[in-house]
Amino acid sequence: MGVIERREREREEVRRKILTAARDLFASEGYDRVTMRRIADAIEYSATTIYNHFEDKDDLVQALCQEDFDRLFHHLQQTPSPADPVEAVRQLGLAYARFGTSYPNQYRFMFMTPGKLEYLKEDDVSPGEQAFGLLRAAVTAAIEGGYFRPGDVDTMAQVLWASMHGAIALIINLQPQHWPHAPAAPDLVEQVIDATIRGFLAEPAAARRRGR
The missing domain is CATH 1.10.10.60 (Homeodomain-like)
Structure with missing residues (x-):
């Protein structure tokens, strides 16, 4: 060398x-x-x-945001996309949760650190927007296929994100003594995403046919 x-x-x-x-x-x-x-x-x-x-702390934060959101985007992008649109949404939710629980400090910095977002530079499309775009596209496909009831795509995608964020935040932050009867993390994540998806299904009976 x-x-x-x-x-x-x-x-x-x-x-x-x-x-x-x-x-x-x-x-x-x-x-x-x-x-x-x-x-x-x-x-x-x-x-x-x-x-x-x-150059300064803002420049450092920008580099961190770019790196961590890039990692999230590529993690979600590599998620298998089943032919069933509802399962595709579910797999994206599970992949997002795996990212958050596998990289807790990155997740805390990205989504749970107040005061940093105002310093982000404006780009055409940020990695965070790209990552959200994957979920938005999956929700759109489920609506257009008649699997999800009609609704505002952005709101529905954000509800899914919010439900997963809540589960991840509990898993990575709550101490065992404060959550003595906590379910196993994978069980909690699956139940949260399944419950949220059931609320979006065009027909409740579809959930039973799918075994959820």
Whole structure:
């Protein structure tokens, strides 16, 4: 490996440490309380090193948002798409929940860290919008196929997202002593998505025919 390649690799390793530390601190301490110096202290680097990679905290947050929402989008994009439109919606919901429970700090930063969204730069289509677009398209197909009752697509997709978000937030945040009789995470997730889908079905009997 040449000198230039080694320097680039080392620079990328430092950048990765900065992003990981920042994400963890934002998730645990809140956006407003975390400074660039606090991030530097966490990885035992000087604040100058942070500024060599990011112009300011807003620039760092933009990089984190881009990275994490890209990861979510690609995770959902790789979800198998069954021929049955209702099952396609269900699989997207389950995939979203797997992402949230597999990457809890990323999820907390993306959806549970107040104060950061106002700093996002305006792009033509953000990865977050692309991820929501997958769910919206699946809901549209279920409505157009007569599986879901007619309704506002955006509202219905957001209701599905909200139901899954609630389940994920409980799973990754609630301590066992505060939830002594909690169901297994996969069971909770499946029951939440199935209950939400049942509310959208064009005919309640369809749920029984599908074995839900």
